[in-house]
Amino acid sequence: MSENATPKPLLEVKDLAITFSTPDGPVHAVRDANFTVMPGETVAIVGESGSGKSTSALAAIGLLAGNGRVSAGQILFDGEDIANASEKRFVELRGNHIGMVPQDPMSNLNPVWKIGFQVKETLKANGLAGDNPKKRVAQVLADAGLPNPEARANQYPHEFSGGMRQRALIAIGLACRPRLLIADEPTSALDVTVQQQILDHLDTMTSELGTAVLLITHDLGLAAERAEKVVVMYKGRVVEYGPALEILRNPKHPYTQRLINSAPSLSAARGDKHEAIVEETSPAKAEPLLSVSNLTKVFDIRKGFGKKEKFTAVDNVSFEIPKGTTTAVVGESGSGKSTIAQMVLNLLDSTSGEITFDGQQIGNLSEKQLFKYRRRVQPIFQDPYGSLDPMYSIYRTIEEPLRIHGIGNSASRQKKVKELLDQVSMPAATMHRFPNELSGGQRQRIAIARALALQPEMIVCDEAVSALDVLVQAQVLELLDELQRDMGLTYLFITHDLAVVRQIADNVCVMERGKIVEQGSVDDIFDAPKSDYTRNLLAAIPGATLI
Amino acid sequence: MPENQNFNSEAGLPVNRRAGKVSKYKIEHYVAPLDETPLQAVDSVKETGKPLSMWAEAWRSLRKQPLFIISAILILAVIIVAAFPQWFTSQDPTYCALENSNEPGREGHIMGFNLQGCDIYSRVIYGTRASLLVGIFTTLIVIIVGGTIGALAGFYGGWIDTILARLGDIFFALPLILGAIIVMQLPAFRDNKSVWTVIITLAIFGWPQLARITRGAVIEARNADFVKASRSLGLSKFKSLVKHVLPNSIAPIIVVATVNLGVYIVAEATLSFLGVGLPPDIMSWGNDIATAQTQLRSNPMMLMWPALFLSVTVLSFIMLGDAVRDALDPKARKGA
Missing domain, CATH: 3.40.50.300 (P-loop containing nucleotide triphosphate hydrolases)
Known part of the structure; x- marks a missing residue:
């Protein structure tokens, strides 16, 4: 603190508002957002899906979707307002000033090009390929923690595991030694142990290079562990920011408190x-x-x-x-x-x-016994978007098991569906709706109601x-x-x-x-x-x- | 903070890093005023607005598309013409007088007369029915045969799939028109030329394409979790195909069938033009184009009129198919 009395922030977001124009009118994705990133510092933006956390970060690198724009406020990068900078200016900034590690390692590498080529592309675009680009590429991949980098550079993305792909993306993001790295949920698709390795490595690399990191994550525990500063966003607004550990231990805004109470990694045992x-x-x-x-x-x-x-x-x-x-x-x-x-x-x-x-072996059940067994054991699957038939109304979805097993008549079934909806705390009026109108959590509750219908x-x-x-x-x-x-x-x-x-x-x-x-x-x-x-x-x- | 999970250090993990980071800069702790950022219930259910099924939603986006409106109006007009040709012309298309041969248009006969002295306009109007019948019935048969085969192959997989898919490939390898010409030359077909022989011939070569589309759509839908869920609810394999898999694979089938309806109308016209399609006594655009061919230099309009009707009809079915695809394909649909 004493070494630099008035440090100049690397990235300063002031009263930022981002609006998307949609067929149903403008949607204000971000409103009055304020936060700063100091040079070499890791700042995490935490929030649920739809809270505007990715949108804010993407605006800083000029990658908003076509129908979105910065409608008010400033994004100051090293003192320069880039909120409404031209595409040309962003092309200059991207890569060697602001790098990016995208979320999904599976779809962000081009499957028809070798990894080495894709890294070389970034280096060339920023004029950093040098006389021996091959050696440079190997160096960059080695820095990202990929063993045997010369051979790896000659492989295609499908030959890489998820963790290795994410390392390659980090290599690309940091290849040109940017001063700011935007990491958008860099590890949410990976297993925890791989996540830990990758984030450890990212930590080491960025602190060696002095790169500031803007980490976007839905996981408050991860944010608190990896960042010096945490920004909590809720419904397009910044509701709280401050030192990571203090936010975690002494949350002030009720939303942050709610987040901390719900986070499985932070909450108490059952x-x-x-x-x-x-x-x-x-x-x-x-x-x-x-x-x-x-x-x-x-x-x-x-x-x-x-x-x-x-x-x-x-x-x-x-x-x-x-x-x-x-x-x-x-x-x-x-x-x-x-x-x-x-x-x-x-x-x-x-x-x-x-x-x-x-007491009954289920390997060799007859059709009839199996039918009875089905009634007693029910599943709930992972993907809330795939587990309900999009063609069925919620009523039909929950009624289906009753119908299959010939339980009750249509009047008693209707009563039962209402009861089941009540059990999963969904309003009875939901039964006329269709899955596409419900959120992921609501769909999952409907899936639970369907599973409960047969009293398994x-x-x-x-x-x-x-x-x-x-x-x-x-x-x-x-x-x-x-x-x-x-x-x-x-x-x-x-x-x-x-x-x-x-x-x-x-x-x-x-x-x-x-x-x-x-x-x-x-x-x-x-x-x-x-x-x-x-x-x-x-x-x-x-x-x-x-x- | 008490360090109660002491296995951390046992496992040789760098404990200091896992303890979080502290910035060298002073960081202000900001809390937004609560009245500006009120806390809302978690995941509250939207209770306003009318419930919308996927079809209702598709219809809502469809009815706003100019492409759909234009093609739907045109197709409706074609269907009415085919059903009630007498509403559109008072002339008898079978009344032909040689004295009118190649006469240009005049009052009551706006398009003039053909070589035989028949009224071109009324022939074009009455010819609509044959073309449309061929198109619609071929499409129906193709959907039933191709759809069933494709669905069974896709859903059950294994040897059923191998046999049905290879069978489809054999038919797929034969060009539609070439194959149809050969089939129409078979004695059984040659001697009983009618609308139905054309329909059956086109269906024989049309089903593999639809079977492929259905198979693909079914394979995609059968792995969905809701199909697994319905199986664990006790639904039999076949019933889950009928109740869940098929309704969810119907969108691409509708799109391809609509576009193909136009293609079959063209194929019928081509066959009739080549003299192997509809018999000459059935009025159809293809037949009229064929007979007008000899007069192309002296009276090109004789060929143009049926050709124009044919093109507009086919174009409207293809446009309708495009519009329906845009409405049913959620990826193509503009942001929700």
Whole structure:
């Protein structure tokens, strides 16, 4: 503080307003936004989807969508107002003054060009390729933490994993040593452990280069951990900003408080509010509702020319779920956790092993028994946009299971649908609407209502809350918790997010490459993890160590 | 802050980095005034406005498109002409007097007469029906046959898909007109020339294209979570195909079918022009164009009139297909 009495901010956003013109009139995406980024500092903008956080950052690099414009205020980059700068000026600034790491590593690399070519393109555009561009490219890729960079430069994006692609994008973003790097949700598509590696590396690189970072994220824990300063946005406005740790520990605005209370990585374990009920049901622990033993699934992968390769997705997995409790199966992508869900739902046959539900083996059920089994076990899937038929009204969606199983007449079914909507706290008037008119969280609640229609004993949640914003996620988790208490439901909860597990589960199975590496109660796993894999997973939860 | 998760240091992780960063600059802690940024309920449900199904939404965007309005009006006009040709002309198109041969237009006969001395205008009007019948029925048969085959192939996959897809490929490899010419020469077809033989011939070569489109759409829809959900609700495989997969694959089928309707009308005209389509005693644009061909130098308008009607009809179906595609394809639809 003393070394520089009046430091000049690198990026200063003053009273910024951004308006999108749509067929239904202008939409004010951002209003009266104020924040500054000092040279070499990391500033995180946190907010839900639609809060205007990406829009504000994109305006600073002149990449607003065609129908959007800065309608008021200033964006000062190094003292120069670039809010309404010409495209030509932005082209000069992009790359060597302001770099960008986009969100989705899967779609932001051109699949027909080699990685090396795409890095070289950036260097050339900014006149930094030098006499030996190949060496420069290798250097840039090595800096981003890609091992064996010469060989990597000659590969195509499809040969890279998600984490490697994101590293390549970071390499491109930092190739020209910009003074400001805008990172728009750089790791939200990646597993937590990969996320941690990448952000660690980004940290090291930017502090070496003295680059300021504007980090856009929906995860307050991540923001608090990685940034010096946090800006919280809500419905297009900046509601609070300040030093990261202070915001986290002493939030002043009710919205920030709400965010912190809902963030799974920051909130307390389920035990606090759930203890009593576990005590009550513990005598019943002896009888598991679902038990899986030595379950294995082997897929044949076609290798061309009729050759096949065996791939073991689920390898000798055994666990039990006591009635009325929640067991979470956690693992990173490709760990085989969803395959287990599909086999329990009998949508996929197992290769070997047994699944027993309430004393009955489900591997060889007759059509009729299977139909009955379906009534007792229901799924909730991940993608809220895919799990409801867009052609069906909400009424038809929730009524469908009743109709299939021939329950009641049309009058009693209508009554039941209203009841179910009420149970998931949706107004009854929703039943005439269609899925495209509802938000992701609302759709997920409708999916829960549909699953509840047949009064099942067990619900399989396959990443049921992973696609939702934290606040909505907390709301849906609370609903699930409430339903379990009221109806004694048993949950098999499949997720990649250990933080969520702590909020909802009683028991946990941690999976790695098809095998269960550790299982036990939530408290055991969180407080005394035995395997390195679990320890790494836990340590990678952003923000967990800050509160 | 108590460091209760001490495994961090055990795992050899750099604890200092995970403790967050503190800036060397002084950072002000700003809180927006609460009355300017009121807190709203999380994820509240929109309860105003009329509920809109996907079709209703598509219709809303469709009815504002000039392309749709123009093509719909034209198609409606063509259908009315085909159904009630007597409303549009008082002349009998079969009354031909050689004394009128090649006469230019005059009152009551605005387009003049052809070589046989028949009124061109009334022939064009009465010829609409054959063209439209061929177009509509070929499309219907193609949708039923191609749609069913494509849906079964796409949904069940495996050997069913392999057989049906290869069968489709064989037909697909034959050019429509060339194949139709050969089929129309078969004794069974040659001796019973009628609107129906043309329809069946065109359908034989038309279904593979629709089967492919349907197969693609079905494959995309069958992997959706709502199909999995319906299966776990206890719906049989076939029922989930009928109730969920097909309704969600219908959009591309409608678009392709509309465009193809125009294509089949052209194909019928081509076959009739070549003399292998409709028999000469059925009035159709194709037949009239064929007979006018000999008079092209002396009386080109004789060919132009049926050709003009043909082009406008075909163009309106193709335009309608385009407009419907824009309305049904959410990617093409302008921001919600």
